[in-house]
Amino acid sequence: MQVAPSVYFYPFTSTGENNCNTIILDGPEKVLIDPGHKHLWPHLVRQIEADGLSPTDISVVLHTHCHPDHMEAGEILEFDYGATQAMSAAEARFLQGPGQEFFPWMGLDFPRGSIGRTLEEGPLPLGDKTVYLYLCPGHTPGSLCLHWPEAKLLVTGDVLFAHSVGRTDFPGGSTPSLAASIERLAGLPEVELILPGHGPSLSGAARVAENFRAVRTFFN
Numbered sequence: 001m002q003v004a005p006s007v008y009f010y011p012f013t014s015t016g017e018n019n020c021n022t023i024i025l026d027g028p029e030k031v032l033i034d035p036g037h038k039h040l041w042p043h044l045v046r047q048i049e050a051d052g053l054s055p056t057d058i059s060v061v062l063h064t065h066c067h068p069d070h071m072e073a074g075e076i077l078e079f080d081y082g083a084t085q086a087m088s089a090a091e092a093r094f095l096q097g098p099g100q101e102f103f104p105w106m107g108l109d110f111p112r113g114s115i116g117r118t119l120e121e122g123p124l125p126l127g128d129k130t131v132y133l134y135l136c137p138g139h140t141p142g143s144l145c146l147h148w149p150e151a152k153l154l155v156t157g158d159v160l161f162a163h164s165v166g167r168t169d170f171p172g173g174s175t176p177s178l179a180a181s182i183e184r185l186a187g188l189p190e191v192e193l194i195l196p197g198h199g200p201s202l203s204g205a206a207r208v209a210e211n212f213r214a215v216r217t218f219f220n
């Protein structure tokens with residue numbers, strides 16, 4: 001569903017399965033953030049096409065982090081639709097090290113695709129817009145959050161949720177790092193819409209501010 005100009009949000013609501021929320025930034029260079037599990041891809045495609053979008057138009061698949069419930073379907077977009085998979089350089093290194101263990105733990109094959117583009121913190125030009133990437137370690141070592149000031153949008157992956165934060169008890173997790181990452185996000189101006197990796201979105205400046213106040217207390 002469209003939640004703001006050029007912003008589409010596909011929240012995952014099944015209680016019987018785990019999958020992440022998916023986001024598409026529309027425009028001349030279309031980006032799909034967090035494609036989710038492979039076996040749930042047909043379900044997602046139906047929603048995307050119902051919105052008048054096509055997976056063939058996606059040029060970049062941006063993985064907020066390398067957990068299988070977020071990135072497994074990336075290879076479908078690469079092989080079937082020609083998209084480039086991207087994640088932070090730190091996360092790509094983690095995926096080649098301890099991060100690869102998540103796949104066998106979940107009974108899944110390691111992804112066949114490739115990370116064709118590694119990203120650093122900073123501005124990321126996307127056709128008619130520039131978004132800003134923030135390296136937000138804590139849930140994983142190279143988690144990325146995306147800020148698009150013009151849309152007042154913040155995409156948080158598994159760093160920050162509505163009234164919750166990402167787990168830090170998986171390999172590569174760090175509670176102090178997560179606390180520092182959330183402090184950085186809390187300091188960003190112009191955020192009135194948060195689209196997290198799981199659960200509901202947060203819209204409105206007041207709800208965003210209240211959410212940061214609430215989650216900060218977890219670390220005190």
Ligand SMILES: [Zn+2]
Binds near residue numbers: 065067070139158
């Ligand atoms: Zn995760």
